[in-house]
Amino acid sequence: MIGCYDFCGHYDWTFHWIAEQGGKELLYQYWDEAIRCDSQKHAADLILSKGVAGMEEYWGHTLSEEAPDGGYSAGAVGDRFWLEMTDCPSRGFLLRNGIDFSGDYCDHCIGWGGPLMRDAGFTVNHAHNHGGQCFWEYLPADNIGKSEPAIEASKAELMRRWTEEKLPVDYFEHANDARNKIIK
Amino acid sequence: MSLLPYTDTKPQGAADFYFAINATFRFMLRRFGDAGFTEWLTALGKEYFAPANVLWKNGGLPAVAQYWRDFFAAEPGSDVDVCESGDAVEIHVKKCPAISHLKKSHREIVPEYCRHCAILGKARAESAGLSMQLTGGNGSCFHRYGAAGKFRQNMSDVAEVR
Numbered sequence: 001m002i003g004c005y006d007f008c009g010h011y012d013w014t015f016h017w018i019a020e021q022g023g024k025e026l027l028y029q030y031w032d033e034a035i036r037c038d039s040q041k042h043a044a045d046l047i048l049s050k051g052v053a054g055m056e057e058y059w060g061h062t063l064s065e066e067a068p069d070g071g072y073s074a075g076a077v078g079d080r081f082w083l084e085m086t087d088c089p090s091r092g093f094l095l096r097n098g099i100d101f102s103g104d105y106c107d108h109c110i111g112w113g114g115p116l117m118r119d120a121g122f123t124v125n126h127a128h129n130h131g132g133q134c135f136w137e138y139l140p141a142d143n144i145g146k147s148e149p150a151i152e153a154s155k156a157e158l159m160r161r162w163t164e165e166k167l168p169v170d171y172f173e174h175a176n177d178a179r180n181k182i183i184k
Numbered sequence: 185m186s187l188l189p190y191t192d193t194k195p196q197g198a199a200d201f202y203f204a205i206n207a208t209f210r211f212m213l214r215r216f217g218d219a220g221f222t223e224w225l226t227a228l229g230k231e232y233f234a235p236a237n238v239l240w241k242n243g244g245l246p247a248v249a250q251y252w253r254d255f256f257a258a259e260p261g262s263d264v265d266v267c268e269s270g271d272a273v274e275i276h277v278k279k280c281p282a283i284s285h286l287k288k289s290h291r292e293i294v295p296e297y298c299r300h301c302a303i304l305g306k307a308r309a310e311s312a313g314l315s316m317q318l319t320g321g322n323g324s325c326f327h328r329y330g331a332a333g334k335f336r337q338n339m340s341d342v343a344e345v346r
Binding site: 001002003004005006007009010011013014017021026030033034035038039040042062065066068069089092093096097099101 | 194204205224228280
């Protein structure tokens, strides 16, 4: 039986298998069709109907299940939602167990979440350092000119720290797609 | 000591991951058909599960029995008995955690869901020099492990999920 305890391990192996069959394009289609539209339809139901309040509800439930010991901070800031992972339970599972089949595991989050946010009228600022740390800013697509000082300060501090530690950072700016990656 | 070759920081996995497993089965069947579904699960069983298969190969049927006790202890909502006899291990899944959670969550379950246990189990057993058979499904089933050649799988013994 395929279980949920080591889910992140066989999920990562499956990314590798899919990419071998049909390249990265097929992997992007898997994240969109299987994960966004099927697996995560409970997330879509909440976020499409409630916006930022739905994001609070979705991540409130998901993070309490996946990361009961914490390792994150999340919440609404003005008209947007901010999420910072300091100890991602998903990527952390792979790191603790020495698993790396796909080479770019963290991309799956924007792979399904990006298109969902597009449909909900949001765009995404995101970066991950492949070490179990990342940030997410989900902001209204029609209000990208406005910035939230608290979020800008957090982003700047994280990017400064990761740069100082010479961590490889993948960055997405006003993105809704895993294809929009900017490698710093 | 657990015979699971991977460790997590929590005692059990998050049940909502069964949503992604079910969705992945649907994607694989739509994109690759039955043959591709079987090919993916066979490769997964031989490659991803290789560390656990080695434990089975080295530890024999007692290791298989202990593995499944540890496995289901980490799957939320399981109700399972694992029985060892001299030449076989029988796992009676009285309540499948995946089917139970998917049904409780009103998810459209892939009818072929239970076939994955037979395909994956066969690949893993063969890697360890053993054989495996699954009967039942749709929420409760029996998995049997024994020496190579002892058990054969008839896929018509695997129930569709309804």
